[in-house]
Amino acid sequence: MKRIHPEDPRVTDHALGELPEHEAAELRRVADSNPAIQAALDETVALSDMIRSGFKGESHELGEARREAIRRAGRRPAPENLISLQSRRLDWVRSALVSAAAAALVACAIWMMQQIPISEDAIADNRDERAQREGVRVQILLSHVSPPRRVREGGFPRAPRASLWEADPELSQELVDEELLVMRELLQRDPDAFFDQVREVAHGAGMPALSKLPLLPDNPFIPTREDSRSIVPIVSGAASYHLVNRFIYTEKKLPPKNGVRTEELINHVVYEDDGDAALDGIKLGVEMVRCPWNQEAILIGVLLQNGSKEPITRDSILQIEVKHDLIRSYRLLGYAGAPGPREKEERALSESLAPGQSNYIIYQLQLLDSEIFREHHVLGRIELQLEGENDRGLIVPITSPPQGWGNASNNLQTAISLGAWGMLLRESPFAGRLSLKMLKSLASDAMSGCGDDELARREALQLVLDSLPFMKTRAPVK
Amino acid sequence: MGQNENMVESREQFVEQALSQYEGPLIGYAFGIVHDLERARDVVQDTFIRLYQQDREKVQRGLKTWLFTVCRNRALDILRKEKRMIALEDEKAARIEGTTVAPDRAADWEERVAQVMDALNRLSDNQREVVRLKFQQGLSYKEISEATGLTSGNVGFLLHTGLKRLRSMLPEDLLDNSLRK
Numbered sequence: 001m002k003r004i005h006p007e008d009p010r011v012t013d014h015a016l017g018e019l020p021e022h023e024a025a026e027l028r029r030v031a032d033s034n035p036a037i038q039a040a041l042d043e044t045v046a047l048s049d050m051i052r053s054g055f056k057g058e059s060h061e062l063g064e065a066r067r068e069a070i071r072r073a074g075r076r077p078a079p080e081n082l083i084s085l086q087s088r089r090l091d092w093v094r095s096a097l098v099s100a101a102a103a104a105l106v107a108c109a110i111w112m113m114q115q116i117p118i119s120e121d122a123i124a125d126n127r128d129e130r131a132q133r134e135g136v137r138v139q140i141l142l143s144h145v146s147p148p149r150r151v152r153e154g155g156f157p158r159a160p161r162a163s164l165w166e167a168d169p170e171l172s173q174e175l176v177d178e179e180l181l182v183m184r185e186l187l188q189r190d191p192d193a194f195f196d197q198v199r200e201v202a203h204g205a206g207m208p209a210l211s212k213l214p215l216l217p218d219n220p221f222i223p224t225r226e227d228s229r230s231i232v233p234i235v236s237g238a239a240s241y242h243l244v245n246r247f248i249y250t251e252k253k254l255p256p257k258n259g260v261r262t263e264e265l266i267n268h269v270v271y272e273d274d275g276d277a278a279l280d281g282i283k284l285g286v287e288m289v290r291c292p293w294n295q296e297a298i299l300i301g302v303l304l305q306n307g308s309k310e311p312i313t314r315d316s317i318l319q320i321e322v323k324h325d326l327i328r329s330y331r332l333l334g335y336a337g338a339p340g341p342r343e344k345e346e347r348a349l350s351e352s353l354a355p356g357q358s359n360y361i362i363y364q365l366q367l368l369d370s371e372i373f374r375e376h377h378v379l380g381r382i383e384l385q386l387e388g389e390n391d392r393g394l395i396v397p398i399t400s401p402p403q404g405w406g407n408a409s410n411n412l413q414t415a416i417s418l419g420a421w422g423m424l425l426r427e428s429p430f431a432g433r434l435s436l437k438m439l440k441s442l443a444s445d446a447m448s449g450c451g452d453d454e455l456a457r458r459e460a461l462q463l464v465l466d467s468l469p470f471m472k473t474r475a476p477v478k
Numbered sequence: 479m480g481q482n483e484n485m486v487e488s489r490e491q492f493v494e495q496a497l498s499q500y501e502g503p504l505i506g507y508a509f510g511i512v513h514d515l516e517r518a519r520d521v522v523q524d525t526f527i528r529l530y531q532q533d534r535e536k537v538q539r540g541l542k543t544w545l546f547t548v549c550r551n552r553a554l555d556i557l558r559k560e561k562r563m564i565a566l567e568d569e570k571a572a573r574i575e576g577t578t579v580a581p582d583r584a585a586d587w588e589e590r591v592a593q594v595m596d597a598l599n600r601l602s603d604n605q606r607e608v609v610r611l612k613f614q615q616g617l618s619y620k621e622i623s624e625a626t627g628l629t630s631g632n633v634g635f636l637l638h639t640g641l642k643r644l645r646s647m648l649p650e651d652l653l654d655n656s657l658r659k
Contacts, residue, residue, distance in 0.1 A: 009635065044641060047594065047641060048641075054594055055613055060502045060515075061501065071493075453602065462631045
């Protein structure tokens with residue numbers, strides 16, 4: 001057990017009865033000889049007692065009218081239950097109608113006339129809902145939707161990337177959550193049935209089985225003498241992250257290498273900063289650090305944020321250009337199997353970065369001159385040319401010296417940790433001296449710099465740490 | 479009595495029991511999300527109507543987690559549909575201000591508990607939510623994780639930082655008095 005101090009989260013875990021027994025015994029032993037830890041434990045227990053007592057004093061009731069509405073709804077056939085809230089609000093009308101005997105017949109006739117369109121609507125609604133549920137389930141099984149998000153402080157849950165609501169704005173969060181619950185329950189109760197469904201849905205969508213996907217090669221180093229300019233991808237997905245998450249936490253094993261896409265692990269997290277240059281809400285920033293797994297190289301992180309109201313699309317081009325007299329070669333992390341420069345350009349043109357989204361890209365640069373680690377040099381530049389605006393765009397220089405790992409922003413530390421994780425999961429030939437121990441250190445550093453409210457980031461880094469035991473006894477599925 | 483009637487009766491008993499046990503805690507929980515008592519009651523009413531529609535066998539075992547999960551989803555759905563944030567009302571803010579007890583005043587147990595609960599209202603939404611699930615409902619980290627979609631690690635982190643922040647908001651001698659109680 002690592003050294004314990006009074007502010008250690010394990011003290012809280014222990015006070016709340018959540019620490020595993022072997023760690024609890026060790027903590028008790030330490031607390032016996034350390035008054036500060038014992039005091040922290042006592043305080044947490046005392047505070048817990050007071051909170052429990054406070055909640056006991058709380059008294060909230062639905063009221064008899066609402067309870068009766070629930071009972072009434074329970075006695076009705078299921079479809080009617082769904083409109084019980086509206087009917088509750090109209091309860092006062094009912095007694096008036098009953099007392100007006102002359103109006104009863106008219107009301108009845110109106111009611112009968114109303115039934116025809118309502119009934120047809122109801123059938124159509126049911127059909128729509130079934131289709132919606134089917135669509136949502138396919139999306140969930142193919143991991144295009146994130147699990148329900150927490151409400152951010154004083155705000156709303158963050159919509160999943162590649163949001164279902166972009167395709168269907170009428171889609172209810174509740175429906176998505178219900179389907180997630182159903183799938184989660186199935187996964188817990190009968191994992192085989194769950195994965196049968198995944199295979200069936202993937203087959204129906206024309207996707208090959210995961211194990212049959214070819215392992216796309218990592219991008220190689222490009223010598224700057226051959227090509228010193230390259231198109232930078234402006235979008236990436238996030239599906240691979242959910243796949244890895246599912247394998248680690250549910251199947252308790254590593255995902256197949258060919259299912260891991262490094263750029264999708266990196267971009268599961270949303271990145272925000274002030275950028276080095278901005279135009280109409282679009283921000284571009286570059287940050288540099290010495291490469292942890294190759295001390296002769298540097299890593300640069302490029303963050304493109306679209307804070308405008310329009311997508312960055314079509315003719316907009318993001319490109320990197322490096323100086324061949326300072327940089328020997330460069331390599332893009334992730335985007336395995338990326339096409340050649342010309343095709344790459346065509347592909348970049350066909351994709352767009354939606355408003356509110358960001359994309360983080362990491363390049364590894366091999367240097368020609370070690371002076372770069374100490375002196376100021378302009379190594380190249382990142383340039384964004386916006387669609388149809390030849391004279392407008394953003395340019396950010398790439399300047400040395402690189403900062404040390406400890407001084408890097410949490411964005412860069414997180415992106416590099418996730419990128420390094422992807423390289424190890426894929427058993428990349430470019431991992432250099434990157435080891436599990438180094439990965440643990442990188443991810444732990446990034447975790448310690450996370451803000452309290454950055455839960456998605458913390459979860460991603462925790463997943464990195466939780467996957468380490470599986471990587472030690474490497475046994476990926478075939 | 480026919481089989482169907484028996485089923486209806488046992489279903490009613492099942493929901494009645496759940497109502498008497500979880501009605502209050504669920505309203506408190508929903509209130510923490512929607513910040514409006516009537517809306518919170520709407521959410522809880524709808525949650526129990528949904529319970530009626532469930533296969534009893536399937537939900538019975540994990541009933542508590544199921545109720546809090548559905549209640550949470552309904553509350554979040556309301557927020558999403560309304561597309562607006564509901565800030566703490568002035569009245570509530572005034573209540574928080576009004577019940578704060580001076581540190582040097584000898585407070586009895588109830589007063590000190592009231593201070594703790596008022597400080598609780600000043601935690602972030604997500605901290606307050608896990609504190610409620612932990613201390614009001616006695617859910618484990620794992621159960622809270624299932625209800626909220628957070629990882630167990632994050633649940634522990636939120637509780638740790640939440641309790642730490644609570645301690646920092648309370649008078650220094652408040653917990654000392656409790657320890658001596």
